[in-house]
Amino acid sequence: MTETMTLYDSPGSPCARRVRAVLLEKGIAWTTRLVDLTRLEQKRPEYLALNPNGVVPTLVHGDRVVYESNVITEYLDDVFPEPPLYPQDPWARAQAKMWQAFELAMAKEFRPLMYLRVIGPYDRLRSREEVLADARRSTDDPAHLDWVRRVYDDEVVSPTEVRHLESLLLQRLDRLEAALPGRDWLVGGRYSIADLSVAPRVQMYPMVQLPLAPERHRRVCDWLGRLAARPSFARSENVQPG
């Protein structure tokens, strides 16, 4: 009997997208369960029972619950080895995992801008009371509820912190640019989990008002173009790929 595969996912989540991309690369069918981050559904007790970190993605494979996107992708690569996405060679694998660590650090810099420039304005399409009432339906944790209020009231980060985060995120692009001369992919001369791990967030830079400038980051733009040309990566943009 085939085990069921369910992905707890959210549109616009680069962390979930890398899991979708791996599922698509491997031709694995799955069912999507949407978690609405704007309604704080990721902090609902029933979701926290699956993923105590209260973030997407979470994968449920049969009776196994796997969370943390890089853990999920490695699990999928082990259980469904074809095509392999994690390098076998120890040095190449270490490099791929360092790119994943780079991405995790980049995520910390990116998150406040995402809430400031995307989720805050989206929330403010509705009344403050409505947004807070929705959040209260998901959790009674004061810290989480206060975060929703701060996002709504545009109090996520100060302008000074914004400039600092923007600068750090641009340095991330410089770092990528410096890694790409003479190579199409980040590690081992072939498309791998390193590319799949880093690209989804880089592709979202324009959403947080950090345009990708070809004059400064030509190789990064070309690399994203190569990824976009891969049907599985292109399809992974949608939570429920058609």
Ligand SMILES: N[C@@H](CCC(=O)N[C@@H](CS)C(=O)NCC(=O)O)C(=O)O
């Ligand atoms: N390190 C985690 C990070 C997951 C994460 O931060 N997910 C975001 C969406 S990309 C999320 O659920 N954010 C909601 C929140 O921070 O409450 C992973 O890679 O799975």
